[in-house]
Amino acid sequence: MRGMSSESFRVVSEPSSRTGLQVLQLKGPFTFTASAIFVDAVAAADAPRLILDLTEVPMVDSMAVGALVRAFVSCHKSGRKLALVGLNHRVHNVLHLTGIAPLFDTYASISEAEAGLA
Numbered sequence: 262m263r264g265m266s267s268e269s270f271r272v273v274s275e276p277s278s279r280t281g282l283q284v285l286q287l288k289g290p291f292t293f294t295a296s297a298i299f300v301d302a303v304a305a306a307d308a309p310r311l312i313l314d315l316t317e318v319p320m321v322d323s324m325a326v327g328a329l330v331r332a333f334v335s336c337h338k339s340g341r342k343l344a345l346v347g348l349n350h351r352v353h354n355v356l357h358l359t360g361i362a363p364l365f366d367t368y369a370s371i372s373e374a375e376a377g378l379a
Contacts, residue, residue: 270295272302283308288317293324303332310378316347344374
């Protein structure tokens with residue numbers, strides 16, 4: 262992807278109104294240059310329930326798919342719950358084509374994910 266750099270991707274941690282739940286808002290193209298930023302953000306999140314908000318992620322590449330799988334495995338091994346929110350058509354298709362979509366609980370909104378992870 263020409264012209265995309267790690268500066269265009271960021272992860273913003275948002276507190277949830279519910280105890281034990283944390284929201285990470287991913288913003289920008291989730292590519293190989295952004296994977297390290299994502300992995301660090303997931304490692305720093307310590308809530309037992311984690312929501313990844315991908316509403317502002319226009320696309321993911323193969324490295325991002327790998328990073329999402331690592332996040333799932335890490336959460337699963339530590340007994341944490343993980344959910345994805347706000348997948349656009351393009352991101353949704355990549356997760357299905359790579360076969361990892363069934364790993365994740367997905368929701369249309371943060372409020373639905375909060376209720377689903379309760």
